[in-house]
Amino acid sequence: MSQDEAASCWRLGRPARRIVKRFAEVACPPEVRAGRVMGGLVGEFEALLGALPTGVRWLVQGGLVAFDQGARLYPRARGRRFVRLADGDADAYFRAILARRRGGLAASVQRIKGLVVFCYYEQPEVKEQLGYRPDGYIAEVSRRRLSRYGAQIRAGEAASLGPDPDGPDAMTPPAARGDRS
Amino acid sequence: MTAGIPAGLVRESEVAGDLRVECAVVIVGSGAGGATMAAELADAGIDVVMVEEGGYHPTESFTAQTGRALRTLYRDAGAGVALGRPPVLFSEGRCVGGSTVVNGGMSWRTPARVLERWASKEDVAAISEREMEPYFAQVESRISVALQDPETIGQDMRLLKAGADAKGWKIIPNLRNQLHCAGTNNCTHGCPTGAKRSMLVTSIPRALRRGARLFADCRVERITKSARGVTGVEGRFTRPGQRRGPSLSVRAAVVVVAGGAVQTPALLARSGLRSASGQLGRNLTMHPHAKVIAFFDEEVTGWKGVHQAYQVREFADDGILLTAVNQPPSLIAMTLPAHGRELGRLMAGYNHMITAGCMIEDTGSGRVRNIPGLGPQVFYQVTDRDADRVIRGVAQTAELMFAAGARRVLLPFDGAPEVRDPSALRDAISRPVPRRSLELFTRHLMGTARMSQDPRRGVVDSFGAFHGVPGLYVADASLFPGPIGVNPMETILALVTRNAHNLIEQRSRHGI
Numbered sequence: 060m061s062q063d064e065a066a067s068c069w070r071l072g073r074p075a076r077r078i079v080k081r082f083a084e085v086a087c088p089p090e091v092r093a094g095r096v097m098g099g100l101v102g103e104f105e106a107l108l109g110a111l112p113t114g115v116r117w118l119v120q121g122g123l124v125a126f127d128q129g130a131r132l133y134p135r136a137r138g139r140r141f142v143r144l145a146d147g148d149a150d151a152y153f154r155a156i157l158a159r160r161r162g163g164l165a166a167s168v169q170r171i172k173g174l175v176v177f178c179y180y181e182q183p184e185v186k187e188q189l190g191y192r193p194d195g196y197i198a199e200v201s202r203r204r205l206s207r208y209g210a211q212i213r214a215g216e217a218a219s220l221g222p223d224p225d226g227p228d229a230m231t232p233p234a235a236r237g238d239r240s
Numbered sequence: 241m242t243a244g245i246p247a248g249l250v251r252e253s254e255v256a257g258d259l260r261v262e263c264a265v266v267i268v269g270s271g272a273g274g275a276t277m278a279a280e281l282a283d284a285g286i287d288v289v290m291v292e293e294g295g296y297h298p299t300e301s302f303t304a305q306t307g308r309a310l311r312t313l314y315r316d317a318g319a320g321v322a323l324g325r326p327p328v329l330f331s332e333g334r335c336v337g338g339s340t341v342v343n344g345g346m347s348w349r350t351p352a353r354v355l356e357r358w359a360s361k362e363d364v365a366a367i368s369e370r371e372m373e374p375y376f377a378q379v380e381s382r383i384s385v386a387l388q389d390p391e392t393i394g395q396d397m398r399l400l401k402a403g404a405d406a407k408g409w410k411i412i413p414n415l416r417n418q419l420h421c422a423g424t425n426n427c428t429h430g431c432p433t434g435a436k437r438s439m440l441v442t443s444i445p446r447a448l449r450r451g452a453r454l455f456a457d458c459r460v461e462r463i464t465k466s467a468r469g470v471t472g473v474e475g476r477f478t479r480p481g482q483r484r485g486p487s488l489s490v491r492a493a494v495v496v497v498a499g500g501a502v503q504t505p506a507l508l509a510r511s512g513l514r515s516a517s518g519q520l521g522r523n524l525t526m527h528p529h530a531k532v533i534a535f536f537d538e539e540v541t542g543w544k545g546v547h548q549a550y551q552v553r554e555f556a557d558d559g560i561l562l563t564a565v566n567q568p569p570s571l572i573a574m575t576l577p578a579h580g581r582e583l584g585r586l587m588a589g590y591n592h593m594i595t596a597g598c599m600i601e602d603t604g605s606g607r608v609r610n611i612p613g614l615g616p617q618v619f620y621q622v623t624d625r626d627a628d629r630v631i632r633g634v635a636q637t638a639e640l641m642f643a644a645g646a647r648r649v650l651l652p653f654d655g656a657p658e659v660r661d662p663s664a665l666r667d668a669i670s671r672p673v674p675r676r677s678l679e680l681f682t683r684h685l686m687g688t689a690r691m692s693q694d695p696r697r698g699v700v701d702s703f704g705a706f707h708g709v710p711g712l713y714v715a716d717a718s719l720f721p722g723p724i725g726v727n728p729m730e731t732i733l734a735l736v737t738r739n740a741h742n743l744i745e746q747r748s749r750h751g752i
Contacts, residue, residue: 172579177570181570190590191568193426193568
């Protein structure tokens, strides 16, 4: 199992996943509700959290819960949690928190927003919509590189590895080979 | 051994139980410093073991998926934070090849004025431009330092140059460690062609071909020592899911620490090693960076073409460099001051954006401390002078973008509006910008085990030997006595090559 696969193994609990989804519906463009984007976003979010230090991971989860429950104190929410707010109220609460100049919750929500938005724009459908298609471009310029410079590349790669260690210079100290030491 | 894995490389999946290994020199880290040291020592026939905390990811595995790159190639998914006012975000590579796998590939020699300062004010021996010349020449040859082939220069870079030319500002093509770079613009996700001559494709295979061994996925927990000096290192492999794996114990006459300016002082300190200078973990410098996002009418598609073909050096005497660095949509979007529909509207212009920025040769300093339960933590205070220069650098970058034809520019000040012309820019900059509102980041961490011949000033001597602890060396950007004002990789390579040759000359003293 690769490190990346290992990171993907980490999962949020069901309540936290629900908060992330509702958070994404407010933080991301409306297209987040289309097709399989939301599922991919949550998977990416979990994989990213899995790669963060444990302390940061708990801070993010704590921030999500505080944001969700904190809505109860927001007048327009009339005692409801963030996940239960209608779109307009959820957006107003989100804006109100981000507009705070000070306080841990505002900073925490700002960072979580960054992570969620990051995960949205990592989705292949979203990249495609933006016209960001690096894979085809990379394949094309990689071919061009090899066709134009193949021989020079092979020579350069061999030179950077140095003389064959099984050859006559094998295991000779640099000074003895006349190199500067 | 798995097919496709170089001989001498061992990953956690190939280790069934605890391992005990003996060698002449053990090197902690396989980045710019560690891999260079390993290759030089292995060239000299010395038995070397490298221990790398990150995984082995070959060239064929690199893609344009940002999330995957952050998870596999960077420490903590690239989300390091230096605590201070404002905080500075930083990222460090954590993989075989270290940060050289994910850097932009800029290869600049240490400026002569910096070397002079190190010699005269910091008491570092044999560091003049003339004495360093052969080492710079050697590393430039090893990693193929050259200018870009013209067909790889993209529209974002052409616009940067057009803006600088329109302003009459000095702009120079970047020297990069690349062998006919294809211009994939994937440097920070790992070069998918191997054209960027990182340690992964140069010094590491070079060292392995000469008999060196490399243990990947293994975190060194402490350096072992006796009354006579160091005796080796102890570490532990990390299993998937960050579970503890088998232990690794390496006995060696010489220990070289090359984990970078955050991890190196942390490892030395948790191993109980102290510097009489009191400078271990202190003197951290980091070249703070800030970026602007400029929107153009024309399509830019900044992801087509090489990463950083040019640098604007007009303000280099003031310690400010400007350039453009394309970023993938996910990384740009996460920093935009918008959400919902407004975020979608801004991002719809992704192919019309240029991300440009400034880098400051800093005057502030910070510290790395081990905090129980949290591990190494970084503290850094931006000085008033540096904050002023960041604001000036941001204004210069935005001005440059307008000169190149930008229609609007977003500034990196928390809550700052976008500006639509140079006069609005002047208005925005003329208002006080609170230091805490600056959005800063960096990849250049330096100076936490500084060199000096004087043990009262430096943690290590002029050649990286830890004062007062026989057999212990440092070989990374921790060595720098101060910031250098340019991308640090080539300075690390040249210094470590020089220090490796010095160690080889003294090998009999260490019995290796």
